[in-house]
Amino acid sequence: MKGTRDLVSHINEKIDPLSDDIGQTLNNAKKLMQTLNRQMNPLLAGLKQTSDSADSTLRDTQKLVNNFNGQIDTLALDFAKTLDETRQTLSNVNGAMEAGSPLRFQIDTTMRELAQAARSIRLLAYYLERNPDALIRGRAQTEGE
Numbered sequence: 698m699k700g701t702r703d704l705v706s707h708i709n710e711k712i713d714p715l716s717d718d719i720g721q722t723l724n725n726a727k728k729l730m731q732t733l734n735r736q737m738n739p740l741l742a743g744l745k746q747t748s749d750s751a752d753s754t755l756r757d758t759q760k761l762v763n764n765f766n767g768q769i770d771t772l773a774l775d776f777a778k779t780l781d782e783t784r785q786t787l788s789n790v791n792g793a794m795e796a797g798s799p800l801r802f803q804i805d806t807t808m809r810e811l812a813q814a815a816r817s818i819r820l821l822a823y824y825l826e827r828n829p830d831a832l833i834r835g836r837a838q839t840e841g842e
Contacts, residue, residue: 707835715821722807722814729807736793736800743786750779 754775793800825831 704833708832711821711832715817718814718817722810725807725810729803732800732803740786740789740793743782743789747779747782747786750775750782754779 754772757772757775792798795801
């Protein structure tokens, strides 16, 4: 029983840091997704407004074709407004993704942390592949340890 307890304790010592790294990485990914959601909502609202304006412009165009009674000026103004809104929306998207923006920084940080976690997992797998009994006996001590 003591051997079993020691084995379980040793396994917990090896697994806990790995699970902490994975948990931290998942928390960072969750924070990134929350940030993306917060920043994407205004962009999506702008895109919806642009889409609605474009739809309105198309309806106006259809009326002009059917009636052609001098409404081309109105159509041109609506089209100009839609174009301005599209430019503003694209500017917002560019601003959110440009270098140095908080969103870009968080994406870069999360990617680095994911790479570090993947490296840790690869190193653990490599070590266990070369030392399969390490889960049972623990890491062999070298001189000076």
